[in-house]
Amino acid sequence: MALFYEFFAGGGMARAGLGKKWRCAFANDFDSKKAATYAANWGADELHVGDVAKLSTGDLPGAADLAWASFPCQDLSLAGAGAGLKGKRSGTFWPFWKLMEQLQEKGRAPRLMVLENVCGALTSHEGKDFAAIGEALSGAGYSFGAVVIDAVDFLPHSRPRLFIVAVYGDVQIPAALTAEGPEPKWHPDRLVKSYGKLSEKAAARSVWWTLPEPPLRHTIFADVIEDEPKGVRWHTREETKRLLGMMSKLNLSKVQAAKKTGRRMVGGIYKRTRNDENGDKAQRAEVRFDDVAGCLRTPVGGSSRQSILIVEGKDVRSRLLSPREAARLMGLPEKYKLPKNYNEAYHLAGDGVAVPVVRFLAAHILEPMLAAISEAVKKVA
Template identity: 40%
Template sequence: MERHIRIKECKPLLPRVKQLGQIKTKAQKAPLHGYLEFFAGSGLVAYGVQKYFNAIWANDICEKKAAVYSANHGTKHFHLGSILDVDGSTLPDAPLAWASFPCQDLSLAGLIAGIDGERSGLVWEWLRVMDEMKNTPSILVAENVVGLMSVDGGSQYRMLHEGLRNRGYLVGVVQLDASHWVPHSRPRVFAIAIKESIDIPAALLADGPTWAHSNAVVSAARNLEGWLWWNLPEPKARKKNLEDIVEWAAECHDDKTSARNISLIPKRHRDLVSSDSIAVAPGYKRTRNGSQVLELRFDGIAGCLRTPKGGSSRQYLVIKHSKGLATRLLTVRETARLMGAPESYKLPGSYNDGYQAMGDAVAAPVARYLARHLLSKLAVLA
């Protein structure tokens, strides 16, 4: 006999169905992973990774950078002072520790004292702090200039690699240029280490070098034990060029100063910047054959930002106006845009303070990219 169900027999189920629907729509997001940041500077890493990681402890020795960090991220978890004074046993547990350790002794523009130099050698203090922690983070990130991999045939990196291996980590290095995301040439290397006891998903590893491994990285990695080829998706083409981030209303140098700067531009570059297709060109003053010149670039991106010490460290813009060419320095807001900081990012202090904060930082979109495609996926395994 065919069975018929009366409508009233189903009514008690309706509230249950509605309740399940409410549960589904009100599902909560998983809590962010905590992370520790050393040499935190102006906080662009914290800004970049904020969708994936929450800074629970950060430190830097520079008061002016600390002012920028605190203005944007608060003071509760920030500790001003030297890493020499940090006691690892007092730090909170976290799956990730990030260190953008000083680059002065590894930069090709410096004296290259090496990874044991007075400034860059502070990376060993970072590892000392890690050793003192009750629960050492499962993931470590050490960021620096390309010289870490290229100086002396990669010997400087190999010392760091050995130090990480001796602590039970597997390590891989990727080289990422901020120009993939912002109109700013800023190649940096990221040594990403993970405890060897953790099973890494196959999708996160490649069989060999990829687009994110430069010749310097490949060369330094040769014959290293415990090396990983991290597998990262290639970024989409950048949408903005330098013209898109320029503050066109910013005041230029007076006519005399502009004329003097323009006179330093090599004729070939002066002809290019005078063409109809160029509205703005960035450049640095350099010494060539004993004479000072203002060298420009014409690929739609700014040169790598530096700290503002010395006139040659400041980046100029040559801007075409209705009356001809004029020059000026980058504005602080332009440096922030080049580093991927939002318009709301606070930059307290003087012009030099803001330039220093941005010129000595990690481009936010690069940190975000690593957090999204690698670090957050490793953190769930920690």
């Protein structure tokens, strides 16, 4: 069974995705509320709650096959202030990395590493942040490659995320796991441009990971929605009317089109600040009816919480997305224990990694790569 460390663990969604072939040897998160949910679902034996900068190699047991780090995205996201890896939150990558270097010095470098974040990590500081990560990995003897995987291929939830997968040492990477060049499905233009910003040294250790076509998704947004949700209430007619009143003509036309479909339509709504016809700032409600939820976010403000609009003929209802519905959109099982507080539960989901995406990555890159490493070790022995 492969061993892994889970950094910035949140509610343990990477652990859920890795599954039964993997055993967690150590988990860490700074947030005590998230850690409480982690403990409720996975137990607290491997969990260390606290600042990653205060960890030492002595806190980490054994030698891990994988170190997974979904480090904070706030300073790298479009909603951030552009601080990037110099920011207070996303900059926690560096103390994590220092810990990895210390493990290497002791001969305990993880065989594999996965760094997960928003796609803004590709363009932050004009690609210099991505290049800095590449420089760190290559300098420590890791070969690495990046892919962008959208959860929408597995769940009715639009959530593209960047995954940097690194392999330690001069291990021969199986040809079946890499492509000769970028593949549009996994390597969008902004990722290809970021590769172009790598130093010569880092580029020499970079690869183009390849993945198979994902299986056809059979679920739609409406499938995860409940008629009698827990933790939220249905809006009154007046509240729904006010929400519709915040829509532009374009978005109202989407509602009208949904009424004519003859089936139950579920739309996701986010409130955004836009310029009105006079050029003044105004809050608008924007809806999508493509059977997919908008990307879940952390509920820093009211506009960051996704609402839903359910249209069945002339009947139109609205409310906030429930915590359990948010969990389903992340691929968490029904038995997963969520915080009782709405914002805490929504924050946990909005700040996590989609479970089936982790499983897909593990099945098609991480596990085959570990098998190749083990085979190589046997031959040397």
